Amino acid sequence: MNKLNSTLILALGVFVSSAVVQAQAQTPASPAKGDPAAGRQKAVAICSGCHGIPGTKTAFPEVYSVPKIGNQNEAYIVAALRGYRSGERFNSTMKALASSLTEKEILDIAAYYAQSGAQSGALGK
Numbered sequence: 284m285n286k287l288n289s290t291l292i293l294a295l296g297v298f299v300s301s302a303v304v305q306a307q308a309q310t311p312a313s314p315a316k317g318d319p320a321a322g323r324q325k326a327v328a329i330c331s332g333c334h335g336i337p338g339t340k341t342a343f344p345e346v347y348s349v350p351k352i353g354n355q356n357e358a359y360i361v362a363a364l365r366g367y368r369s370g371e372r373f374n375s376t377m378k379a380l381a382s383s384l385t386e387k388e389i390l391d392i393a394a395y396y397a398q399s400g401a402q403s404g405a406l407g408k
């Protein structure tokens with residue numbers, strides 16, 4: 284093998300390995316991220332009946348103000364829903380609802396509500 288060929292092979296090797304390193308660097312370290320579009324559908328269908336109306340109070344089992352969750356911090360919503368599900372937070376309504384959601388639905392819904400302008404997931408938005 285002459286000198287030019289081996290230099291070319293070496294250069295090619297360096298090129299290929301740096302391309303691999305770059306490709307790895309671009310792959311996100313993937314903390315699970317919610318999909319706001321998917322979350323919106325669930326939020327409108329399930330949550331907006333209570334959380335979508337400013338000043339809403341539940342009438343059962345007692346009169347209770349429903350907190351506003353539109354524009355709430357994403358991690359806070361995820362933590363709250365997991366908390367209701369595990370019993371760390373207690374509210375019978377939210378426990379039932381949070382328990383019916385999959386982990387992905389929780390992430391999606393939180394991503395949706397955390398968007399600016401998501402308001403409270405009001406119907407028709």
Ligand code: HEC
Nearest residue numbers: 329330333347348349350352360363373374376377380392
């Ligand atoms: C039947 C009415 C009702 C529905 C439907 C409902 N919620 Fe709630 N939600 C409540 C009430 C009441 C509370 C306050 C409970 C408490 O004090 O812990 C609450 C609390 C929360 C909280 C905590 C807010 C805070 O400021 O700490 C989050 C987050 C939440 N709900 C998300 C959701 C999501 C997401 C959905 C749809 C999957 C949903 N809720 C559907 C009534 C409802």
